[in-house]
Structures are given as structure tokens and as C-alpha cells.
Amino acid sequence: MPTTMVAKRARAMWWMRLHSAIRTALACTIVGCVTLYSSSSLAKQLAFPSFSYVTSVFIVSDATLGHALRGCWHACLATLQVMPLSMLGLWLHNYVATDEFSPEVAALMVAVSAFLVALPESTELMCKRIAFGQLVIVYVDAVIHGVYVNSPVMHPLRIAFSTLLGAVASILALLLPYPWLAYHEVRKLYQIYAESASGRINLYLKAIRNQDDEITMELISQTKPFTDTGSKLLETIKFLEEGLQWEKPWLRYLNPYYTDPGQGFQNMDIAMKGMEVAITSSPSFPTRMIDKELFKVTHHVMMFLGQKLGQERSFLPHNSVTALETVGEFEESSRLHQEPILPTKQDQPALFFLSCFKMCMSDSDTITTMTEGLRSTTGSSSNKSCCRQACIDCTMPIIHERMVVFAFKCSLSLGLAVLLGLLFNTENGYWSGLTIALSFVTRKEAIFTEANARAQGTAIGSVYGVLGCTIFQKVAQIRFLSLLPWIIFTTFLRHSRMFTQAGGTAAVIGSLLILGRKSYGPPSEFAIYRLTEAFIGLACFIVVELMLQPTSSATLVKKHLYLVQGTLKDCTERMIVDSRQKGLMEKQRDLKYQVKDLDKFIKDAVLEPRFWFSPFPISCYLKLQRSLSKMADVLFFMSCDIEFLCQAFDRYYPDKKELQQYINKDLQQFKDALSSSVSCFEKTISIRLLKTSQIQPEQNIMNDLEEGNSSCPRGEVEMILSSFLQNSNEVRGKVRDIAGIELRGTIVGCLCSLGFCMSFLEREVRDFDSGIKELVKWVDPLGEPIRS
Template sequence: MLHQACLASAFRTSLACTIVGLTTLFGPTPINDIIAFPALSYLTAILIIRDATLGETLRGCWLALCATIQSTVPAMLSFWCIGPAAKFFSEGTTVFAVALAAFVVVLPAESTTHLMAKRLALGQIVVLYVVAYVREEVRRELLMHPLRVAASTALGVLACVLAMLFPYPRLAYHQVKKNYRLLTNNTSKRLKLLMKAICEQKKDLALTSISHAKSLATSRNKLLQILTNHQNGMRWEIPPIKSFKSYHFNPEDQRLQDIDTTIKGMELALTSIISFPVSILNEDMKHGLNSLVKHVSLTIKQTTHNSHGASLTAPEHSEKNITNFLQSLQTIPTTQDLPFYFYLFCAKILQRISYAEASTSIQEKEENSIESQNWAKLLTSPKLMESMKCSLTLGLAVLLGLLYSKENGFWAAIPVAVTFCPGREATFRVANIKAQGTVLGTVYGALCCFVFEKFLSLRFMFLIPWLIFTTVLQQSKMYGAAGGMSAQIGAILILGRKNFGPPSEFAIARIIETFIGLTCSVLVHLLFMPKRASTCAKSELSFCLGTLVESINSLSLASKSDLEESHGKLKIQIMELKKFVVEAELEPCFWFLPFHGACYNKLMGSLSILDNTLQVGAYALKFLKHEFRRSEASWREHVSVLEGEIGYFKEHVSSKVKVFEQITRMKSFGFLEKELEKNSITCNCDIEMGRSAKSGICMFSSGLGHGDVAEEVIGSYLQCSRNVVDELYGGEGEKEVMSDVYLCLSALGFCLSILLRETMEIEEAIRELVQWENPSKGD
């Protein structure tokens, strides 16, 4: 499927570039006079049509129009004011005009001006001002110059639309419909594999099913990305009629997040089971669990075909089996059985998720709130810095490019303009792959010109296989989108144009100018973002640990603390940490220590597990708070005892995580040993009672293994839970409520054990970082 989509994208890219080439190379003279910048037409086509659908192409047309208005209207006004006088056209005024126009274009927020529109506008700005300075014949018809730039852009847009319609339109509607079905099938398969794993007789067979389910989770993330990309394009194709609403996909839908969270919880529970087969799982439980999974899978599949969001009900015998199965849970399990009960709790959450109620207004509310805040946040420091960074980069690239070669000076700024990226990126790696792609494409074009010097048409036709190859190259990890696009542009600027001089001389000039532009981009990035990605990753790690402390302290049955709010904050910070880690792994170390990516990936894995576990724990806490408040007045006394057990646990874990946070805030990890001693991390604890003797910090690093610590601490919590539930729910008519409370308390106990385990993993990872920076400490 991926190779077919890649080849289809390559075909449409080649077709769009062929339309531009035939028009500019073999079109009538009046058209060629208007379309004076075929390179801009090619750039527009490549930017819009890459992996696009018809709806996204139409949106690209609108963005191209917005970009043209942003760039040409101010240029026409300035040209009209100054006139063709040569004294107003100099290197200084050209650089100033480019820098100022770039600053104005980049300043608006992304939700106000799309990134593609900014890239197109920046490319047009470079052509508008630099060409007006370089070419005297352009200054003779100065007011026609912006119109020629707009016409060249329009040709690229028209070529994209025609290429997208032939041989048949690639609709975003069909892509969303197909991939949404794949997504629902993916979720159903994961559930079936996890149900199969719990029933296996051998652990290696269970682990095989779990591994398969995790591979499907990776596929799910790719499907989600595809659906998110095509969602905006779908709105440009057809109006929101009834048949369209059935496939309206909202990636921010809370139900989708809840489903994925609970399935991950089931995976975690299965990997925590020590031995198979599960002793507590009898035939009746298997039958009930099978009915539960079938019901959830049926509901997920029917959602795809449910046009009006009607309620979906399961057969009566399925509901009866599910109810009887869950009501059979009438006791708090032992520590060894907690993973199985957590698995059941996640399954019950899936049962309770409402698939019928679609959250259609979430995205609109978010868009409206974002829209109202755009202008308020417009002049914030990060946005100004980003605009100044782009402005200075383009201005410096134009200046140095013109100093090296006045005739080809704008080629230094064009690559920087059309590949503009807000925020941080792996600058050195991106510059490297852009340079490599440019060299590959330029050399390929020069060789084709040398071989087919006398055959212009054949020379152009050899551009098609190169476009196909580079479109495939964009999907590779080695070059990616930036490298593949640079390779396309390098060949197009030689094979797709005429009257640009000897190809070999232009190829050398183009490579040098590109190198000048990329060098300017790297220098400005270092000037405005001097912090290395590894430093940012370390800072973000400390933020994650601080938020984790907040989440742990929110584990409470008595207080009104909001665990869901801190969970959402932690999720966002983990995503930011992942971005920094990816960038840090790609940046060169120079004279610094190499980035320990493996250790940071371990930390991210532990934080992700804790994030997912705490979210499931929030479901259990929410139900328990509601249920205990429905009981008699005596609940306060019993719940206070249970709250005390949870409080001791929170004190133990959060105290240690706080120390980790303080350590990661240091400039060097080399002070870890002193900090550990100062904060008495390994102080003596009363493991039997789950209480510390001094500061409430549990002795995870004592002679006892983690299993012994968890057994004692969680065992105390479970015994307290048994006592509380037995006294609160002793009546015969409360079996269903009792089973729910037992299940929730058991799930909460499993969450506590995972917190203990992953805190140990975090400690080991941080100690590994210390050893990495201070190898002599380990001697």
C-alpha cells in the first residue's frame, strides 16, 4: 500500500512538472513572456502536490493566492513609489526589502497563515526584489514584474490541479474513508490478540501475541497521521452532507484516546503477568472475556458504517455473559494477580466507552479559542524571535549570494525560503541532506545536458524518472522530505529551463550559492538558538519529572485534585521531550560528550508507561470517589484509612522523583552522588509499614529487590482495601457494586506497583547518565 501511494505521488509530481515544462519550453512566445520565472512554477508545483489529494491541492491553490497577495501587493506599492530609478536599487536596499518583507510574512501565527503559504510567499519575495535589482530589463517594466511572478506561480498551481485530476482524482474523502476502516480493523485485531494472549498456556506464545499487538500499534500511529493529514483536505472537496458526516474523523476525539489508552493498559498488564496460564482464569471467565472483547470489537467496526451516530447495542446473551463475569469478582486479589485484574478493568473501560456520541464540537471549539487568541499571542517573544531569525537568514543569504555572483545571487536565498521551518530542527543534519540533495540533482541535470546536448526534448524527458526516484527518496530516513525535494529542484532548474547559460557553469554556481544559503541558515540558527538539543532535552526531562510529581500527588480519594489535568500536561511534555531527543540524536557532538540517546529513550519509555498508567488510574479514582460518596456517613472514616495508605505511597515515590528533578536541573549530572547523599535517598525505611523513618523516602536501593518492596507496600494497601470494602458493602444486594469497587481498587493497586517499578527504572537510567558523563566515578 505504501509503495503504491509513493508511486502514485511520483506519477502526479512528474505530470505536474511535465505540464510546466511543456508550457515554458514549447509554449507560444506571449505565454513565455508572461511566465518569466519557470523555476518559481516548478517550486510551486513541488510544494503543493507532494503526497496531496484533490482537496489538499485545492487548499494549496488558496494558499498560493494568499501568498501571492502577501508578496506582490506590497512589492507593487513599493515599486510604484520608487519608480525605475537605478539609485534606489542597490545591494543594501534589496537586502533590507527582502528582510523586512520576510519578517512581515513569518510574523503571523501558523493558524492564521499556513506554513505552505509562508514558504511560497518567501520564495516570491526573493524573486521579486533580487531579480528587480539584478536585471535592468526588469526595471524598465517594473510594475509588470510582480504580475509575471504571480503568473508563474499560477502556472504551477494549474499544473497541480490538472495532474491531480488525471487519470482520476485522488479524493481525500476516499482516503479518510479507507484509512478509518483500516484503523477500526487495526483496533479490533489488537483486542483479539490481547484476548488470545491472556488465554495462552505458555508465556512465549503470549509474548508473541503481545508483540504482534504492539506492531499493530505502530501501524495505528501511521494511520492516525494519514487521517490527520487528509482531514483538512476533505473539507475542500464536498459539503458536509450526511454521507460525509459518517466519515468525519476528529483525531482529538476523546473516545479514540481512551480506547488507545486502555488497550495499552491491557498490554502492560499482560507483560507484567509472571506465569502462564493465569491460575484465576477459568472457563467461565474465558467465555465472559471473549464475549466482552467480541462486543467491543463489534461496536468499533459498526461505528464505521453508522451514519447517524445511533446507539449500538450488544445482543442480550452477550450483555448477560459480561455482567455475570464481572459480578463474579468478589474479592481483592493478591499482588501476583493484580495484572490480571488490571487487564479486566481496562476491558471494562472499553465496554463503557460510548461509541455512539460523537464529539463533533471539540475541534470547532478548539479552533475558535485558538483563533481568538492568535492576535493576543502574535507579539510574544518566541514569535518575534522566529520572524527575526527568518528575516536575518534571508537577508544574509541574499547579501552573500549577491557578493559572490550578482547574476545568480538569488539562488542562495531560494532554498532557504521554500524550506523554511518554524521552531527548532536538526539544523546540521537538515543542511547536510539539503546540500547532498542539491548536489545529486544538479549533477544529474548537468550529465543529462552533456549526454543529450542536441536534443532538448529528450533532455527534458529524462527529468521524469528522476522525479519518480526522488519522490521515493523522500520516504527514506536517509534523505527525507528536505533531501528529496532539494534533489528534485536541483535537476529541474537545469533540465526544465532554457537560456540559463552553459549547464556546467550554472551547476557549479548553483551548488556554491546553495552552500552559501545553507551556511547562513546554520549560522543564524546558532545565533538565535544557542542551546543544543541535548541541553533542551535535559531541561524538558526535568519538567516531565516535575509534572510527574504533581500527577503522583493527585492520586487521592478524598481531595478534589485533578489527575486528568496534570496527566494532559505530562503527555504534552513527553511529546516535546521526544522532539528534543530526536534532534539531539541527529546533531553532531563536536567537542561535547556524545548524546546518550539510548538512556533518554529508556526514560521516555518509563515516562510514557507512567503517563498511560496514571490515566487509567484516574478512571479508577473517579469511580471510587463517586461510589464512596454514595455510601453511608461512615465512609469518611474508612476512606481516610485507605487514603493514608495511598498517602504514604505518594510520599515515598514523589520524594524520590523530586530529587531526580533537582538533579536534572543541574548544569552537570556529575553532582548526582552528592545530591543523593544529601537527600538521603537510601535512608532506612520501615518496609513492613510502607513508611520511612525520616523524610518519607522509600529505600528502593536497599538490599531488598523490587519485587520484595512492591510485595510489602502493595500488600499493605490491598489488605486495607479488603477491610474497607468488607465493612462498607456487606449486603447481599450490593454484589454488583462490590465487584466494581474491588476491580477499581485492584486496578489502582496495580498502578501503584507500576509507579514503584518505573521509578526504579528512572533511577537506574539517571545513574547511567551520571556514569556516562563521569566514567571515573564508576571505578
């Protein structure tokens, strides 16, 4: 079963990439036919076919119709930004100077215009890339063909028409012979994900039925293929859903019964991670919590869940009658076993498993469901907070410090690349600026990783273009047909770890600019000029990055690890049951995103050339990343429990302070101990890994590290957890006379889940502590050891 699921996912991914390659080839074929075989009057207006190819490749690669619509919108926005700027620049030059454009003037105008384009934060990255490319072509072509400068309006319009050709070709390629919709792809992938999730949950249920620890852990190990498959599917689905947002208005217009294909899967993955955490923490569940009667009900639940997961989503509305009946039966059985039992520490993993299972089969955004009145109150407040946040976003300034730095880097890199490219070879001065104009990123990236991928891609693309011209030199009119197999190959190349998207895109563009055009002269000579110009552009990019923000992948990993520790500390400081204390859920989301970025930086560091540096300690960082990922998942469950308890106490208990004191007393001690440990991790990273004392300048930092205050004593934490369990039972007794049986059982489940999460979080902090010590020993072997 796991092998079949992995093969099914691989076939789905292979077909999607092949489909994307065919659509990309079709878009480039449309551009090639129009530019090579159109009338002379039309060809004169489409004066820059190279940029038509670039635009179509940018929009169509890995795109569905929704992505293409978004890409065309960005191309239009880029054109609307560039046209007034370039027209104004050309007019000012004609008004002030009588001589022709010089390379220095062109470089200055590119730099100033690029700074203005890159500055607004609200503009998407693709829009900025297309705008940078248009600016380079406008001013470089003004240097090469000065006659066009006499028409400061028509010259930029020719570039706009070339961009429009690429955008129109992209839309046609995704509409013909039939529309390729993100909706159908998302529905198909959710179907595969549903089967994977069903198999994974079945293995978890077999594991809790088994009382043999070895067999239980063997069953857990069998879930790894399902887990990996689900994670990769969710990554692809997340990308496709960006295009789905642009398709929704049309789908709703065509069919009023349109439903989200991912309905009911929002919390599936995180809930299954919680179930695995519960089983691995306590392989043998107490029989009084998971007995035969509950297994019988669980069997019915799994029948419903399998039906829900296995069904194909369609335009018909979802029938939830069976779902409600099954959930009701599940809750009834749970209440029968929760009410007479006073939960102990051994019962916590079982109750946590049940709460995760309940979350897995429900469509709510929290672990436990509340009464309808409380749900409506929550939804109303959520809607109000969303509206309030939207108003805040609209009034926030669009320029931030990091965008100023990004704009300055773009301005300086493009200006320098255009200047040196034109001085080296005027006729081919485009390519030095275009090489980096289409590759800027707003986030921090490793310098040499990106430059290495683009250099390799440009080189192999140019070589293929020269070979294609040599083979088809007697039939030059159809030589662009040799592009079709290359486009298909580079589409798969984009998803390889060696070339990445940057290298794959550079490879296809490198061949397109040779095979897709005419009047270049000898292709081998042009390829050499273009490679030299590309090297000039990449060298300018690297020099500017090293001057302003020198970053290697290993440095990015260290800095990002420090950033993650700061967010983790913020999460621990918000662990309190009080409706006035907000932000735990938001901080947990930030932590989850940062942990994912850390994983990306680690993978980039493995591929980055190390030069004279020591080998990258990948095993140490992967261990830390896995521990942080588990902590982020557990913090999600804790935030859900805390949010539910706050809402329940506020709504149903006038004297809520007494109940909160029972819980917050121990929770405060626990979060203080946890915050102390995380603070010590921050200091260790800043001093021993980042080699700086500016982040934490206090004199006693090194003393704290050498005294071994990186984690609180285990006996102290055990006392806190025991006290929390005892106080939770006190709360259970307090709510007996006020709450109904349903709400009382849910509160008890939340408290047990919270206690389990606290215990698990403390263990992960200890593992993280040992991982930090191992990393410091690897990176700084001559330094003072961190004592435990």
C-alpha cells in the same frame, strides 16, 4: 500471521508513496508544459517557473486532495501577505531613491518583510515558507532586472501568477484521472490496523489462558510485529487525517450518511498497551478472576470484536445493536464475579486487564462506562469546556516570545543570505535565499542534521540535472521528461532515515531548476553557481543558528529530557481524587507528546555528525524513552480512573469527603514520594548532564544526589500500596448500600485499576532511576557517582 501483516502494511505504504510520486510528477509535468510551450504573452506573466515547481512540490508531496486544498489555501494566504508588503517596499524605494536597487537595500527589505511575515503564530509553517520564497524572488529580481521596479504592482503580480500556476497544477494532479481522497486511504489503513489489532488481542487472550510463564512470555513476544505495525499505521493515519478534515465538508455534502472511517478505534491502541502491561506484570492470572465462564463470554466478545474490526467502513450508518448486547453480556458476567469477591493485590492485574479489554471494545473515551445520565453530564461539561477554550484561544495574543526569536532568526538569515548571494553572483542570487527560505521550522531542530540533509540533496539533485541535460542536449524540448523517474525516486528518498524530508525535497528541487527551465546557459556552469549559492545560504543559516540558539541533537535530547521530567512532575502532583483538582488528563497528553518528540530527537542524534564529540549513548536514552512512554500510558489509565471516581462521588454520594479521604490519604503519600523522586531526576539532569546550576540553584542539590534520594524506599511504597488496597475495600463497603450493583462493580474495578497503576508506576520510576545513573556514568564518567 505477523509476517503477513507486516508485508501487507509494507505493500500499502509502498503503493501510497508510489501514488504520491506519480501525482507529483504529473503536477511538475503540467507546470513544465505550461512554462515551456505557452505563448510569449502568457510566459511573460509566468516569469518565475522555478517557483511554480517549488510550490507544486511543496503542496503535492505525500498529499491527498485534502492536503492539496490546504496547501493551496496556504499559498493564497502567503500571496495575500506578501503582495501588499512587496508593493509597499517597491513604491517606497521608487519614492525615496532614484537609483536602482542595490544588494544592500534588497537584503534590508527582505529582512524587514520576513520578520513581519514570520511574527504571527497563527500562520501555518507552509504559508510562511512560501511567503519567504516570494519575498526573496521579489527583491532579488528587482536587483537583477531593475526595469520591473518601475511597475511596483505588476512585478509582484508576476510572482503571484507563478505561485498560482503551481497551486492549480497541484489540484489538477490530485483530481486527474480520478480524485485521490484521504478518506479512502484512511479507511484502507484502518482496515489493516483492525486486522493487526484483532491478531494482537487474540494473542493476549491466549496468554492469559496459559498458566505457564514461559509460554505466556513467548506469546507476548509474538505481538511485537503487530505492535510495530499498528504504531506505524497510526502515524500514517494521523498524517492523512489532516487532509481528511479538509475533505469532510465535501463528503458530507455528497453523501449525508458519511461516517468517520476511524470510528471506534480512538482508544484501541492505548487499551491494548494496558492489556500487555497487565499480562507482563502478572503472567499467571488468578483463576477466580479469569475462569472458564468468563472465557466463554470473552470468546463471544472476540467474535463481535473481530466482526467490528474486520468490516469495511462505508457511508452506511454503523449498526450497534450487536455491540450493545455483547457489552451487556460482558458486564453481566463481570459483575457476577466482582460482587462476591473481595479483591486482593493478586487480583489487581486481572481486573486492570478486564477494564482495558472493556475499553478496547467500546467507543468511549474512558476506561469504564458510566450510566447514561452521568455520560450526558460529562458530555455537556466537555462541550462547555471546549467552547470556553475556543473563546480563550481567540482572545489570546498571537505573538509570543518564541515567535519573536523565530522571526528574528528568519529575518537575519534571509537578509544575510540575499546580501552575500547577490554580491557573489548577481544573476544567480536567488538561490542562496531560496535555499533556506523553504526550509525554516518553528520548532527546535538540530542545526547540522538539517543542513547536512539539504546539502546532500541539493548536490545529488544538481548532478542529476546536469546529466539529464547532457543526455538530452539534442532534444532539449523534452528533457524535462527525464525528471519523471527522478521524482519517483526522490519521493521514496524523502522517507529514508539518511535524507529525510529535507534532503528529499532538496534533491527534487535541485534537478527541477535545471531540467525544467530554459535560457540558463550551460547547465554545468549553472549547477556550479547554484551549488555555491546553496552553500552560502546554508552557511548563513548555520552561523545565525549558532549565534542565537546553538543546538545539536545531543543537546536537544538532554534539554528535552529535562522538560519531560518537569511535565512528569506536574502529572504526579495532580494525582488526587477531587473534582476541584483538574488538569491530569491534559498534562498526561502533554507528556505523551513530549515523549514522542524525545524519540524523534534521539533518532536525529544518531544521524547527526559528531565531529570531535564523544559517541552518542543511544542505548541509555532509548531505555529512558521506553520507560517514560510506559509511565505516560499508565498515567492515562490513572487519569481516567480518577476522573470517573470524581464524577461518581460528586453525583451519587452527598458525603463524598469521607470516601475521598480513604483514597486520597494513601494517594497523597504516594504522589509525594513520586514527586520527590522526579525532582531528584530533574536535579541530576540539570547538574550532571546539562552542566548548569541556574535551573536549580539550591546548595543542597548535590547533597541530595550523593545521599541517594533519587527514589523512595521500597518498603515504604509497599506499605502505601497495602494501605491503599485496604482503604479501597473500605470504600467498597461504604458504597454497598448506596450504589447499584453496576456502579458498585465499576467503582471497585476503578480502585483496583488505580492500585495496579500505582504499583506499576513505582517500578518504572525505579527503572528510570537506574537508567539515569547509567547515563550519567556514560556522559560524566569522572564525576561523583550517584549513590543508591
